[in-house]
Amino acid sequence: VKGEFAAISAIRELLPVPPAEVGIWIGDDSASVEVGEGRYLLLAADTVVAGVHADLELTGLDDLGWKAVAASVSDIAAMGGDPGYALVTVAGPAGTDIHLLYEGIAAAAGSFGCPVVGGDLTNARDLVVTVAVTGWCTRPVARSGARPGDEIWVTGPLGGSAAGLRLLAADAGAARDGPDEDACRRHARPIPRLAAGRAARILGATAMIDVSDGLAADLNHVAEASGVGLSLDAVPVHPAANRDEALGGGEDFELAFCVPAGVDVPGAFAGLDTPIRLGRCTSEPTERSLGGRPLPLAGWEHEWRTN
């Protein structure tokens, strides 16, 4: 067994199945615990490592803090939930500029309405920032509910974050405007799509995921969890990005969701950016196609070896 996704499957097998009130657990964006009639507590955690998820020569320590909060809050958005509270744990070298790091953490927590209430501080060689968040939801939208015939939508164009990283790596300090500036902003300070996640839940989304590993990899997660195939017509590419970045670049944090055919998605998103239709779910569970050709499944995956 090799790779992050295989390791996550192995971990799910190693752990006891949680009690019945835990309707959604390992393998989705957030876990979901029913805490009352139609009231669900969402729980999610994400880790950002300097040098792996963020290059501190290209973006700031404040941006790293922002991204750690954004990645976890995006897991709440991907269930259609509202954020609750954040716990921030920082392991890192003694000289880490805590002030700058927490400037970004505080700015993100304020922007997304997810106050930091606690955490931990410890030493390690790499800077490792883990953000655990709670959320609330009346109907958590899992990855597993898509049905053949459902339409697949995404909340915005893709590849912007990967394009931003490419642009910053070429010239970190360049003055930019237009799509390039937007791409760099998407890389440094991504914004979870909380309002869009709520809108998708309300209009009856059957499955949802945030685009964190790359569109193809993330839609593949939905297809595997739901037991459906994917037939995509086209992929919306961010104006600063190329097609590979749109399909395989991670950390866009747009939401991809499935809805029964015929639902008026643009109408339900009035006042928000209009989602873009990607294609539909099919009854052939192994199908992964884009414009009638095989969908390339490359995406971001950490290295893990398990026996």
Place this chain on the structure above:
Amino acid sequence: VKGEFAAISAIRELLPVPPAEVGIWIGDDSASVEVGEGRYLLLAADTVVAGVHADLELTGLDDLGWKAVAASVSDIAAMGGDPGYALVTVAGPAGTDIHLLYEGIAAAAGSFGCPVVGGDLTNARDLVVTVAVTGWCTRPVARSGARPGDEIWVTGPLGGSAAGLRLLAADAGAARDGPDEDACRRHARPIPRLAAGRAARILGATAMIDVSDGLAADLNHVAEASGVGLSLDAVPVHPAANRDEALGGGEDFELAFCVPAGVDVPGAFAGLDTPIRLGRCTSEPTERSLGGRPLPLAGWEHEWRTN
């Protein structure tokens, strides 16, 4: 500003004050959120780093996983709460034995009744395991409620974990029994005092903390948060430990708590290990004494520099 505790104070200043329902936040063992009449959601997170909190030449990867869960669940115990659910995030080298690590995590989660429901897996040079936990409580016991005249108690003898580390470092593979065996078990597989925490809350504890940094340092946290002095008569030393280990060794995970004078603590703990009286809180906020002499405040503190 220097050191972990100063950095935590600085972080508390950098973050906006959370909303009113968050009665307890950074600076206590858990954060507490009132989610209904007399119903509090507790949130805590702890990070264990290989080479910092656990020496993998002395104890196993499964023990490290156990300790990460135990440390976080102990933060729930220290509020007098019941554990809810755990999120486990692992950052580490690709070759880390996930199976062995999660064996310890699953065993601890099962033992303490705190199911793992999610998390994250990513790469870093050091193995960094963060466990975020939820808990429930009807009256969270903060560090800040001690009053002059309150008696100070602890749920068991101290220094066992530090003694266990010393014994393992001298000869990791030695056969042991009696107090030495117990000390090594306390170091490798500490057990949070959940039942004792509940008993202390029920009998009316005014303040509580888990002994994770070392008794003197942790009681100092209570005294500072409560604005009281400390007058200790004696410190119960684990039979395998010495006095320095009892005062300064961290990770015992016993609970120290304050109660109004006259409360029948042994009676309220019938069926549990009988707590040991340490001394009392005084009205002189700077007093830190043990047997009439100054209390040495050395304890575990991570290195942080902040400007």
